[in-house]
Amino acid sequence: MNDETPIRVLIAKPGLDGHDRGAKVLARGLRDEGFEVIYTGLRQTPEMIADAAEQEDVDVVGLSILSGAHMALLPRTVQLLRERGMAEVLVAAGGIIPDADIAKLKQAGIAEIFGPGTSIGQIARYFRENVRRP
Amino acid sequence: MVDELAAGGRRPLARLLTLIEGGDPSVRGLVPQLFAAGRGAHVVGITGPPGSGKSTLVNALIGEWRERGRRVGVLAVDPSSPYTRGAILGDRIRMMDHAADPDVFVRSMASRGELGGLASTTWIAAAALDAAGYDPVLIETVGAGQSEVEVARVAETTVVVEAPEMGDEVQAIKAGLLEVADVIVVNRGDRPGADRAARQLRAMLSTAGGRIERTPPSVMLTTATTGDGVPALADAVDAHRSVAREPLAARDRAAHQVRRALAALATERAARHTDWDATLEAVANRELDPMTAAERLIDG
Numbered sequence: 001m002n003d004e005t006p007i008r009v010l011i012a013k014p015g016l017d018g019h020d021r022g023a024k025v026l027a028r029g030l031r032d033e034g035f036e037v038i039y040t041g042l043r044q045t046p047e048m049i050a051d052a053a054e055q056e057d058v059d060v061v062g063l064s065i066l067s068g069a070h071m072a073l074l075p076r077t078v079q080l081l082r083e084r085g086m087a088e089v090l091v092a093a094g095g096i097i098p099d100a101d102i103a104k105l106k107q108a109g110i111a112e113i114f115g116p117g118t119s120i121g122q123i124a125r126y127f128r129e130n131v132r133r134p
Numbered sequence: 135m136v137d138e139l140a141a142g143g144r145r146p147l148a149r150l151l152t153l154i155e156g157g158d159p160s161v162r163g164l165v166p167q168l169f170a171a172g173r174g175a176h177v178v179g180i181t182g183p184p185g186s187g188k189s190t191l192v193n194a195l196i197g198e199w200r201e202r203g204r205r206v207g208v209l210a211v212d213p214s215s216p217y218t219r220g221a222i223l224g225d226r227i228r229m230m231d232h233a234a235d236p237d238v239f240v241r242s243m244a245s246r247g248e249l250g251g252l253a254s255t256t257w258i259a260a261a262a263l264d265a266a267g268y269d270p271v272l273i274e275t276v277g278a279g280q281s282e283v284e285v286a287r288v289a290e291t292t293v294v295v296e297a298p299e300m301g302d303e304v305q306a307i308k309a310g311l312l313e314v315a316d317v318i319v320v321n322r323g324d325r326p327g328a329d330r331a332a333r334q335l336r337a338m339l340s341t342a343g344g345r346i347e348r349t350p351p352s353v354m355l356t357t358a359t360t361g362d363g364v365p366a367l368a369d370a371v372d373a374h375r376s377v378a379r380e381p382l383a384a385r386d387r388a389a390h391q392v393r394r395a396l397a398a399l400a401t402e403r404a405a406r407h408t409d410w411d412a413t414l415e416a417v418a419n420r421e422l423d424p425m426t427a428a429e430r431l432i433d434g
Binding site: 005006008027028030031032033034035036037038039040041044045047048051052054055056057084085086 | 144145148149151152155156214215218219220221222223224226227230233234239240241242244246
């Protein structure tokens, strides 16, 4: 695979969030940064997200979560990706996540957490610099 | 790699599709194996204007074919930005009813610069889904207007999806997309005017003749969100399979496919030519015309 192939990103919303405005803004912003963005919408289970990531063979999974269920849903998603042989996929999260939980989430395999106020340019740069392609 | 597909591995299939999309050099050697491993899946194109409900209709069709015991593969193409090459691949979101079904495989593809409604590698991706045992293989195009007819050259059966607001009789007699349809669907059948749009299409298409030897397409009404009309549509598509495989139709498709492969091979070979840069320079400086330039690059 050559480096000119656009990076493929799955933007997914695990759990029971009521809106997905932020996820859509991010998807649109990443499109403008040259990424191919697959967006799967609200109310996804970790299983649905891992299945989509597998079929789409994405380089990055971006999980957006506002509901507070991140400690259950995010590590579970990472675990399912690993079970499917996708340990190399970069998993990042964004939304409302208290600072106190960040270390634990990173330990569970979430590479980075982007809180409110992060610019799309920062996220795009992080994805470009950290994506691992086979 | 092709053996792994036959064994039903989803991860190997997904990886292979990435190599195909990226134009990886290893794919050239795999194409014969993919076709040899193919099981003769019915390749069905779904096209039509943006917002006519193609993805939602594909979602409903997947459900119908799953009930009939078929394993369904889907390639859903969305446009790449001509400026950034980025894309929003948003068809999958309409197909999440089948997210947990191991016998459904959905892959989103960006058009990556192609203008015909598909990506240049979609036909190879369809062969990979066939080799992996999916049948039918559905190809959903970029939202298409009037002239994106490439799908009819890749797919055996082409379904054109229109919304009731498609326009008047003049729209229905224009050349292009509607002409290549094997089945026309007026979706959003619950909207006012849907019956009338279907009637108008039927009336205008039934008068076709002259130098066109195709049977006029059937015009069907569906409401993808409720499933109304979807079983009948699946029947019509299934019934068209044998029509699509009649010798003349098959030969016609083969001619297009070989021409396309020829163009791809010639471009690839010319790009490796040692005089490539110098020749481009000469054309840019108007010292050489593009036709002669192409001839030299192919001959050399």
